[in-house]
Amino acid sequence: MIAEAWTIDSLREGSNWLAHPARVMTICAIGLVAGLWWYRVWTRPRWAALLLGGLLAVVTLAGLDPVLRDKVCRPDNLAILLLVLLLCFFVWRGLRQAAVNDDRAERGEPPFEAGADDKVLTWPHLVFLELVALVACSAFLVIWSLLVRAPLEPPADLETVLNPAKAPWYFVGLQELLVYFDPWLAGVVLPVVMVVGLSALPYLDRNPRGSGYYTLRERPLAVSVFLAAFILLWMLPILVGTFLRGPNWTLYGPFEPWDPHTESPAELVNLSAMVWGERSEMEAGFGAEAALWRPVVRELPGIVLLGFYFLVMPWVLSRTAWRGLRERMGSVRYLVFSVLLMGMGLVPAKMLLRWLLDVRYIVALTEWSLNI
Amino acid sequence: MMGMLRRLGESIRASQLWRSVFRQGIPRDRRSRVLAVMGNVFLHLHPPELRRSGVRLSFTWCLGGLTFFLFLVEAVTGILLMFYYRPVAEYAYHDMVGLRGHVSFGLLREIHRWGAHLMVITCWLHLLRVFLTGSYRPPREFNWVVGVCLLVLTMLMSFTGYLLPWDQLALWAVTVGTNMAAAAPWLGSEGPGSSLLAVEGIPLVHPGSDVRFALLGGVAVGPAALMRFYVLHCVALPVLAGVLMAVHFWRIRRDGGISGPL
Ligand code: HEM
Numbered sequence: 001m002i003a004e005a006w007t008i009d010s011l012r013e014g015s016n017w018l019a020h021p022a023r024v025m026t027i028c029a030i031g032l033v034a035g036l037w038w039y040r041v042w043t044r045p046r047w048a049a050l051l052l053g054g055l056l057a058v059v060t061l062a063g064l065d066p067v068l069r070d071k072v073c074r075p076d077n078l079a080i081l082l083l084v085l086l087l088c089f090f091v092w093r094g095l096r097q098a099a100v101n102d103d104r105a106e107r108g109e110p111p112f113e114a115g116a117d118d119k120v121l122t123w124p125h126l127v128f129l130e131l132v133a134l135v136a137c138s139a140f141l142v143i144w145s146l147l148v149r150a151p152l153e154p155p156a157d158l159e160t161v162l163n164p165a166k167a168p169w170y171f172v173g174l175q176e177l178l179v180y181f182d183p184w185l186a187g188v189v190l191p192v193v194m195v196v197g198l199s200a201l202p203y204l205d206r207n208p209r210g211s212g213y214y215t216l217r218e219r220p221l222a223v224s225v226f227l228a229a230f231i232l233l234w235m236l237p238i239l240v241g242t243f244l245r246g247p248n249w250t251l252y253g254p255f256e257p258w259d260p261h262t263e264s265p266a267e268l269v270n271l272s273a274m275v276w277g278e279r280s281e282m283e284a285g286f287g288a289e290a291a292l293w294r295p296v297v298r299e300l301p302g303i304v305l306l307g308f309y310f311l312v313m314p315w316v317l318s319r320t321a322w323r324g325l326r327e328r329m330g331s332v333r334y335l336v337f338s339v340l341l342m343g344m345g346l347v348p349a350k351m352l353l354r355w356l357l358d359v360r361y362i363v364a365l366t367e368w369s370l371n372i
Numbered sequence: 373m374m375g376m377l378r379r380l381g382e383s384i385r386a387s388q389l390w391r392s393v394f395r396q397g398i399p400r401d402r403r404s405r406v407l408a409v410m411g412n413v414f415l416h417l418h419p420p421e422l423r424r425s426g427v428r429l430s431f432t433w434c435l436g437g438l439t440f441f442l443f444l445v446e447a448v449t450g451i452l453l454m455f456y457y458r459p460v461a462e463y464a465y466h467d468m469v470g471l472r473g474h475v476s477f478g479l480l481r482e483i484h485r486w487g488a489h490l491m492v493i494t495c496w497l498h499l500l501r502v503f504l505t506g507s508y509r510p511p512r513e514f515n516w517v518v519g520v521c522l523l524v525l526t527m528l529m530s531f532t533g534y535l536l537p538w539d540q541l542a543l544w545a546v547t548v549g550t551n552m553a554a555a556a557p558w559l560g561s562e563g564p565g566s567s568l569l570a571v572e573g574i575p576l577v578h579p580g581s582d583v584r585f586a587l588l589g590g591v592a593v594g595p596a597a598l599m600r601f602y603v604l605h606c607v608a609l610p611v612l613a614g615v616l617m618a619v620h621f622w623r624i625r626r627d628g629g630i631s632g633p634l
Contacts, residue, residue: 079489083496090497093430094504113425114633122418123405125427133434134441141445141490145482152472155465156543158592165544168534170492170527175548184563187552199520201503202513211509212631213425219506226503370564 012065016253021179021240022355025348028236029228035095036224039216040103043096055088068254071243075151078144080169080242087235091227097214098223111213163247163260173234176241179249180350182371190347197340204337206328221325225341233347268360271353275301295367302363306372309349314338417621419629426630431505435498439526440617442491446529447610449484457536459602461595464538488530495526507631515623518616525613532605538598546601547593554584 018024041047059081063069072081101111120126154160167175177186210218244251246258276298296303318326318334326334353359363372384390385397399408406420425431457467471481499519502508508516535546554560558569559582566577579591589596624630 076489079486079493082490083493086493086497087500090433090500094500097430098504111633113428113431115424118424119421120424120427121402121405122409122420122422123399123415126418126422127409127415129427129429130434130437133429133438137438137441137490138445141442141483141487142479144486145479148482148486149472150481150485151539151541152468152537153539153541156461156538156540156593158543158594160540162540162544165548167545167548168531169489170530171549174552183552183555184557184560188556188560188563195520195524198523199517202508202510202516205509211506212633213506214504215506223504230500365564368564368567369562 012253012255015062016255019244019253020251021176021244021351024240024244025232025236025351028232032228032231036216036220036227039095040099043092043099045096048092048096051092052088055085062254065255067257071254071258075148076169077242078148080238084235084239087231091231094214095216098216101213101215102217105215105217111215113213164245164249164258166241166245169238169242172241173237176237176245177347180347180354182369184369185372190343193340193343197344200336200340204329204333204340206333229344233344266358268354268358270361270364271302271305271359272299272364274357274359295365299363299365302361302372305362309346310339310342314342419625422629423632425632432630433497433501435494435501439491439494439498442487442494443613443617445487446484446491449480449487450606450610452480453484454606459536459598461538461598464536464598468537468539488533492526492530495523499523505631509631511627512623512631515620515627518620518623522613522616522620525609525616529605529609529613532601532609535593535598535601536605543593546597550584550587550593550597553587554579554582556583559583 018027035042042051063072071077097112101113104111153162166172174186174191177190180186181190205219205222207219207222209215216223243254246252246256247260250261252258314334317338322334329337350359350362353362361371363370365371395411396404396407399405409415409418409420453471456471458464468481472478502516502519531546531549535542555563557563558565559577560566561575561577561579561582561584566582567575569576579585585591587597587600588594589600
């Protein structure tokens with residue numbers, strides 16, 4: 001009995017420790033790379049069933065804990081749980097079908113979906129399928145509605161600040177980015193990069209192969225970049241923001257109750273201060289009316305770093321590893337592609353700088369509220 | 373007994389009333405099946421014939437279709453909710469409480485709310501499917517862009533609806549969301565660059581004139597914001613989304629139907 005309690009407690013503590021964004025992100029990134037590398041192995045039905053069983057077991061076991069159950073069962077959060085389960089399913093099915101097609105391609109066979117002349121009639125084939133999907137979806141929705149009431153909290157009151165105040169779950173990912181970026185980046189620029197990047201995708205991806213069927217082998221770069229963005233930068237921040245952030249947006253382990261406590265905030269430093277030293281000559285005597293060039297000079301290290309990141313790195317890549325890519329895309333497309341990709345990469349880059357070096361801002365032009 | 377039922381059925385299907393609606397019997401041969409799809413305004417969204425791979429459930433998972441279906445569910449339940457709900461700060465919350473207790477078929481709000489969440493989910497998963505099958509490649513690039521607009525609209529419809537219950541959850545979630553607007557470069561009072569937009573020291577972009585103000589009709593979430601979000605939620609965004617969906621569906625057919633290997 002005592003031994004059992006001890007194991008469960010240490011499991012809880014272990015998970016609470018693991019549930020730091022840095023560790024969660026690292027684990028998921030490694031999992032994604034491994035999953036893409038060995039996609040032909042683990043997507044086989046037997047392996048996948050094992051993984052699914054494991055996932056459900058973990059979810060059920062974790063659900064036994066009242067603290068975590070309370071967090072997950074907050075009404076709107078059930079949608080996130082559903083999303084996670086469905087996402088696991090569809091990523092599995094997508095990669096499974098890709099594995100089947102890639103095996104066929106290696107044997108010189110056309111993809112599973114091939115056969116342009118193989119036509120069927122809409123009535124009854126498609127109409128029947130749509131009817132089934134529609135009825136199943138309605139049934140699911142009605143049962144969900146019968147089981148769970150829509151939430152209604154006390155009436156709106158501007159005097160009583162809700163803590164934690166969270167955005168609707170599909171925007172919590174952006175809210176989580178506020179930990180790393182100022183609002184103009186997290187709430188405006190990065191979403192714009194996302195929407196523009198998504199829209200630009202068909203015009204940037206010039207790979208002629210792999211359209212109209214599931215495959216990984218024929219478009220490895222596109223699929224891995226997309227899945228990394230979709231899972232690590234879109235889904236994961238939602239999960240972290242919803243389940244791991246409590247009052248004051250402080251980090252709580254999944255099994256820790258949200259009793260308001262103040263975490264001693266980490267000492268964050270700006271990159272410029274790391275280079276010049278805190279309160280250096282450079283820093284002293286800058287007021288709001290300081291000459292234009294002085295903050296710029298102070299922030300030169302960060303500006304140079306960003307310039308290197310956004311300009312030099314893509315240029316070097318276009319001469320080396322991505323030479324073929326650049327030639328296929330043409331210069332204009334490559335330029336747009338690299339700006340968007342680097343803009344997206346800014347998110348994990350800043351996270352790493354924060355976790356490893358406690359960097360607050362890379363460029364801190366606080367005078368103009370222009371902090372990066 | 374069975375014979376009587378069959379004869380009843382036959383006489384119903386032979387009646388003028390029935391035939392005026394359905395025009396023909398249950399389609400059993402190829403010709404009448406094609407006609408059944410072409411002659412019906414709803415089914416006519418589809419081509420009469422499609423490639424076998426596109427019809428397979430494991431190709432599309434019907435995710436786009438389900439997103440559209442959920443949009444329709446939201447429209448119907450939303451109209452019913454409008455019978456009971458007044459977007460005025462004094463009444464909104466009470467109407468919510470009333471919907472909970474007094475309205476028969478008290479599932480309306482639940483179906484509307486969970487349906488909205490489900491629509492966001494199916495929309496994201498639809499995007500994932502379209503990506504993984506490489507279905508955004510020419511000639512479907514533009515339809516992908518239309519899809520991205522639909523994605524943004526779906527999330528905005530959900531977000532504007534989030535405020536309407538006028539409870540604490542709604543108020544603070546929308547406060548968090550709209551505060552980001554105040555940080556927009558140049559256009560938001562707290563964003564970079566806005567302090568440079570000044571005439572003789574008088575700022576042009578301040579909390580009373582920036583994009584957050586335009587969105588909320590005030591500097592904070594209040595009655596004006598409730599009205600704005602209501603109008604956006606019930607009229608502007610759904611109409612826009614409906615138009616874009618029409619374009620989306622039209623383009624699927626113009627682009628040669630559901631994608632498949634060449
Ligand atoms: C309100 C949201 C949306 C609705 C109602 C919708 C509806 C549909 C439907 C019914 C289809 C037919 C095939 C299927 O069911 O998968 C379809 C296909 C398609 N959708 Fe959407 N969609 C939406 C959002 C999106 C988004 C977010 C994207 C991508 C960014 C997108 C891109 C496409 C493309 C490219 C096709 C053609 C796929 C093919 O030919 O295989 N749609 N959409």
